[in-house]
Amino acid sequence: xxxxxxxxxxxxxxxxxxxxxxxxxxxxxxxxxxxxxxxxxxxxxxxxxxxxxxxxxxxxxxxxxxxxxxxxxxxxxxxxxxxxxxxxxxxxxxxxxxxxxxxxxxxxxxxxxxxxxxxxxxxxxxxxxxxxxxxxxxxxxxxxxxxxxxxxxxxxxxxxxxxxxxxxxxxxxxxxxxxxxx
Numbered sequence: 001x002x003x004x005x006x007x008x009x010x011x012x013x014x015x016x017x018x019x020x021x022x023x024x025x026x027x028x029x030x031x032x033x034x035x036x037x038x039x040x041x042x043x044x045x046x047x048x049x050x051x052x053x054x055x056x057x058x059x060x061x062x063x064x065x066x067x068x069x070x071x072x073x074x075x076x077x078x079x080x081x082x083x084x085x086x087x088x089x090x091x092x093x094x095x096x097x098x099x100x101x102x103x104x105x106x107x108x109x110x111x112x113x114x115x116x117x118x119x120x121x122x123x124x125x126x127x128x129x130x131x132x133x134x135x136x137x138x139x140x141x142x143x144x145x146x147x148x149x150x151x152x153x154x155x156x157x158x159x160x161x162x163x164x165x166x167x168x169x170x171x172x173x174x175x176x177x178x179x180x181x182x
Contacts, residue, residue, distance in 0.1 A: 002115045002116075002120065002121045002124045003112075003115075004111065004112070004113055004132065005110075005111070005112045006110075006135050007110050007111075008109045008111075008136070008139040009107070009109075010106070010109075010143040011104050011105070011106055011107075012104065012105050012107065012143065012146055012150060013103050013104055013150075014103075014104075014105045015105065016100050016105055019079070019098060019150075020078055022146065022149055022150070026053075026071075027040045027041060027042045028040070032145050032149040032152075032167055033141065033142050033145040033146075034145075034168075034169055034170065035138070035145065035168045035170055036138045036142065037058075037059055038059060038066065039056075039057065039058040040055055040056070040057050040058075041056045042055050043055065043056050044072075046073055049076055049078065050076050050082075051073055051075070051076050052072065052073060053073045054070060054072045054073075055071055056068075056069075057069055057070065059138075061135065061137055062137050065119055068088055069086050069089045069090050070086070070087045070088050071086045071087065071094065072085045072087070074093075079098055080099070081095070081096065082095070082096040083096075084096075088116070089117040090113040090115060091114050092111075092114055093110075093112050093113070094110070094112075095109070095110045095112075096109055107146075141167075141168050145167040145168060148165060148167050152164045
């Protein structure tokens with residue numbers, strides 16, 4: 001019950017190159033996706049394409065726990081595919097895929113992992129749907145945050161950039177209400 005296979009699809013008005021430029025800088029995740037990424041540090045640069053790059057992450061969803069994990073880029077086919085091997089609180093594989101559909105970038109993320117955090121392993125049999133909902137919440141924040149980051153990067157002036165709303169921030173579980181605040 002500690003194995004998860006979660007699939008997410010985003011559609012954003014962007015070119016694959018724009019999306020790849022953002023996702024190829026995982027150390028900047030806390031800047032544009034702060035609802036989930038508390039910290040991200042590159043620990044190994046990888047080669048000139050990013051293959052072998054390693055990043056240490058501290059993440060949080062709307063549930064009251066955090067995860068510490070790392071990933072290594074194990075396959076990269078810019079701008080069509082990026083495969084990550086998570087380590088730490090997860091093991092398995094994360095696969096990003098990218099396709100252009102006219103003015104839209106269609107971004108897929110397949111998260112096929114086993115959890116190693118004791119809390120998730122111990123309660124997975126009972127709270128599996130809640131843990132999956134936490135992942136879905138995080139990915140929805142990611143799509144929203146990516147849209148805003150694209151607008152920020154396209155802004156021609158600092159005044160235009162200032163008009164782009166900030167990305168959604170961290171959320172706390174509202175006890176008793178059963179839903180995320182924010």
